[in-house]
Amino acid sequence: MGRAPCCDQTSVKRGPWSPEEDATLRSYLERHGISGNWIALPQKAGLKRCGKSCRLRWLNYLRPNIKHGGFTQEEDNIIFSLYKSIGSRWSIIASQLHGRTDNDVKNYWNSKLKKKILTAGETNTRHFAPDPTADFHFVSPSPPPPPQPQVPTIKSEAFLSSSLPPGCFDFNIPCILHSYQTPPILQQLPADVVAIGYNTPPVAEDASVGSAASSSVTTDNTGDASFLSELESSWTDLLLASFSEGGHQLPAAQEIGFLTNGEMI
DNA sequence: AACCGTTCCAACCGCATGTGG
């Protein structure tokens, strides 16, 4: 006995949507909005479609400001960076790209971008068509180089979170970006560090700095590092974690350690 | 022109998660 279908499969139309159906759905939603019940919508709108199908059609195709096809290099970079960090969380990835749907991003990844990256990998390209003007550059998943010798911070610059890819922050806060050649000395971190991490052997097993078993060190000013626990340890991951945690109580100013196997992103 | 393989994308399916009673 399988799962019960969400609607009567015999009385609903399936397959491609006709222009008339699109117009009916669009017109209904423009008049009534998405009032919270997709299941009841088809009947109210006079459509012989499953509610889930209506929802999908609206979200992926009819919704205003949807972009189709023509992904830019910058979008490629963002998709790859996020995929590398969080995997196939298409809705999250899509939320970082204005006007893109999860379905679109997923299709694009499966049909084009994955092959593009594999091709780039075969040619042993360290960087995948980096865009020098982009805020966010992608680093190909090549094996990490040997650990670097301990040297102090080599670069520090201020930036606004709004200069990061769209959606990373829903608010605009000043940040200070430090680049390290090696993991920072934890004891010297300022009190308002939100998240730090490194991808070399951990130096401390301490409740305030997270789990050594994950090969990462995390901390935040709220004392709650759990939101980072499932992420793989790399500075890229931690940067994204910090930026995607809009619900966290972030201080007015942040310091975020940032290391990518010795490379700046 | 006909056939065949490939690509691309809209749509479906079913599980996971959220929410209200």
Add this chain to the structure above:
DNA sequence: GCCACATGCGGTTGGAACGGT
């Protein structure tokens, strides 16, 4: 806390379009 239902999400599929032979 439990249950039922709605919604969200990611994997998969079907078929149209396209290109090569």
